[in-house]
Amino acid sequence: MSLLQALVDTSQFLDDVNSLDKLKAILDPDILEQAFKRAGVATVRRRRLPLEAVMWSVVGMSLFRNETVWDIASRLDISLPGKNKLVAPSALVQGRQRLGYEAVQQTFQILAHRTFTTQAFEQWCGLNLLAVDGVVYRTHDNEINRHEFGCDSNNHGESSYPQVRMCSLMEVSSHLLLDSAFDGRHAGEMSLAQQLLPSVPSHSLTLFDRGYYSLGLLHSWQSVGEDTHWMIPARKDLQYEVKHTLGKNDAIVTLSTTPQARKKFSELPENLTARLTSYQVKGKTYRVLSSLIDPLRFPYDEVTEVYTQRWEIELGFREMKQGMHQSKHTLRSKKPDMVRQELWGLLLAYNLIRIAMIDATKDYDELSPTRLSFNLCMRQVIAFFMFTSVQSASKLPAHYEELLNTLRLFTLPDKIPDRHYPRVIRRKPKKYPYKRKCQSALN
Incomplete structure (x- = not known):
């Protein structure tokens, strides 16, 4: 409604x-x-x-x-x-x-489910586009929050603010949140992502960050509903066996699972079939792994362009942390x-x-x-x-x-095509301070 x-x-x-x-x-x-x-x-x-x-x-x-x-x-x-x-x-x-x-x-989850099932969203190849990613919030620095959520510390015994780790599932064409799970900083994002499985709708494609690579999680995601798919960047050290090729940069591959993974995920088979797609952007090669193994329904040109939509969830996090939260250092509650x-x-x-x-x-x-x-x-x-x-x-x-x-008056201007910002990498801090030259040496 x-x-x-x-x-x-x-x-x-x-x-x-x-x-x-x-x-x-x-x-x-x-x-x-x-x-x-x-x-x-x-x-x-x-x-x-x-x-x-x-x-x-x-x-x-x-x-x-x-x-x-x-x-x-x-x-x-x-x-x-x-x-x-x-x-x-x-x-x-x-x-x-x-x-x-x-x-x-419960109010958030009921409202999100009702909105998603009653509204019509943009689709890609007949699938709703979703994205999963994590974000961290800081809480007030007190003993009870430290004990409940945990915090980072260094070799000198100094600790940061207590942190809450959150993992969210978002519909990318509208930035509507479908569900979220959060816990202390000790919880991993992949374990939080598993808590989102009941909220994954059928006929959907979920875009994951590279850090979510787990064959057990991906298999569970693909099996949770009807026509549910996933896509994730391929690791550099990915071990696979080519089952058959679909094109020069497109192939159906077989991924072998480990005994440890099968012990953790009881329904995980010994081998998974996936699609490995490679493409180039400005001379740099990218590879994505997905469950979209039907080349007729999911053409190569479409597959190589869809993963860019994953960044929409980052914009949603920015809207919450900078827009609503106003970039405050910590949450209100104690x-x-x-x-x-x-x-x-x-x-x-x-x-x-x-x-x-x-x-x-x-x-x-x-x-x-x-x-x-x-x-x-x-x-x-x-x-x-x-x-x-x-x-x-x-x-x-x-x-x-x-x-x-x-x-409707607050329409943003059209995006600038091929907009590019060079990446700036911060210098890694050294363990020891830099030695200053003495005045006598300068003379």
């Missing part, structure tokens, strides 16, 4: 709403109800700050990065009417603890469960903005959601949350349609 349809349905039975009801119209109340039941936090008790209001305060933490949680609740006017207009800061802290992080996680809640709230807020951008470009074939400025769209969505009049619910669809018209 699109946001506009949710607003239209809401206007049929609401005549007068407050700010909380307006926010409920943006996020289907049925999604919140399902999430609360799955997380086991649903309650019939009516509080000044119901769970729906606390949920929006968690989302607002990412939309209003420089505001306190108490100010966010005041800005969104999410508390129910009472003797006092404002709620106590302690009530928000208790509300967040009562909500927990699993309810926010306790592990609240850190997890804040991260799920960040992902949920990001998807809400992305869904509005998808709705804005849905009926415009020449315009893609990724060609809209995320930062400008984010500011406009925030303004919609704060300043849209709620005197009559019947006007909400018109206000939302006006929002979509405004988002």
